[in-house]
Amino acid sequence: MTTLPEIPLPSSIRSRTIDNINGLCMHVLEAGFETRGRPCVLLLHGFPELAFSWRKVMPVLAAAGYHVIAPDQRGYGRTTGWDPDYDGDLASFRLTNLVRDALGLVSAFGYREIDAVIGHDFGSSVAAWCALIRPDVFRSVVMMSAPFGGPPPLPFNTVHEPAKPVDDPIHRELAALPRPRKHYQWYYSTREANDDMHDAPQGVHDFLRAYYHHKSADWKANQPYPLKSWSAEEIAKLPTYYVMDLAKDMAATVAEEMPPPEEIAANKWLPDSELAFYSAEYARTGFQGGLQWYRCGTSGAFLPELQTWSGRTIDVRSAFISGKQDWGTYQRPGVYEAMQSKACTRMIGCHLVDGAGHWVQQEKANEVSWLLVQFLRGAKTSA
Secondary structure: OOOOOOOOOOOOEEEEEEEEEOOEEEEEEEEOOOOOOOOEEEEEOOOOOOHHHHOOOHHHHHHOOOEEEEEOOOOOOOOEOOOOOOOOOHHHHOHHHHHHHHHHHHHHOOOOOEOEEEEEOHHHHHHHHHHHHOOOOEOEEEEEOOOOOOOOOOOOOOOOOOOOOOOOOHHHHHHOOOOOEEEHHHHHOOOOHHHHHHOOOOHHHHHHHHHHHHOOOOOOOOOOOOOOOOOHHHHOOOOOOOEEEOOOOHHHHHHOOOOOHHHHHHOOOOOHHHHHHHHHHHHHHOOHHHHHHHHHHHHOOOHHHHHHHOOOOEOOEEEEEEEOOOHHHOOOOOHHHHHHHHHEOOEEEEEEEOOOOOOHHHHOHHHHHHHHHHHHHHHHHOO
8 A cells, every 4th residue: 555645734734534425535634623512614625726725724714613624525636436537437526426525524524514615616616516405514605716606597488488409609619719719627528638737748746836826816917807798709818727729738828827936936825845745646646536527517417417406596604705816706707796696695795805816715825714714703693
């Protein structure tokens, strides 16, 4: 059995594995574990991240009185039991099964309900669905960097007005632009995407350095604003990490934005010593586990299952946190607004943290930790 290197964590956080979580042996980081009976908070990471992404937030939440649990989710890091094959069990990565993973984990720790589920990036989607499907267990939710616009609708009133065939021409239109483009989520769904990144010419470490830099506030061109529509002309305004040049893979895309050595040396929110943990883990596991999540979304095969909750809203207390320099807030036109006006009935705040891009809880850990503690204290005093 291979011995994995130690994780560079604060002394207040411990690493452990929990067996038999919906077919997984789940690796989790844990803080505030010394005293039993504390209220629990679950933290869910996104792509290409790990439980390690919460290392700066966890001690603060533990100091505020919480038992804090952050797993490597299905497909990531030191969690095992998932199928790493592109042609393997894609259905196990669908959103409802990721909710089942979260439910199984908190249940294994002996919680019938927890104070909050907090998710970042794709973890934000899982957190939203946790709160939507099991509000009795997940008593509040914070979504970070990826807003939630509600469940997909069912065809409506088709007896009287027959449904029109749904054909989204966006990909043909992107490819036909004067500067031909493609959307990153569909690129991530291709067979080649994992090898493009895992075998990147610059190596996994430099690939991740450029990727994290490109989506952070350190990349000064990240100045997001709402887009008018889901059209090729509009979404082509997104940076190339979201709407890529048609002929380039992601490794080549971000290589063009690699920061110079002096900027890397000056980076405080993700020094090379911490990035080295990410790069070692992804060099070991590859990226396919995380990419399976995107494939579930782009295939359409699991849309009917999600339509089971069509028309339902998130009715527990909710909040949204993102970086002010994060295009993720606006990458799907109208969703940020729909989250506040329709999808969430008890949303108490949307916070766009200045000086942070997509990796908000790492770039501005103190500000995010304070916002989370304030939200959780409200969760304890509100019905």
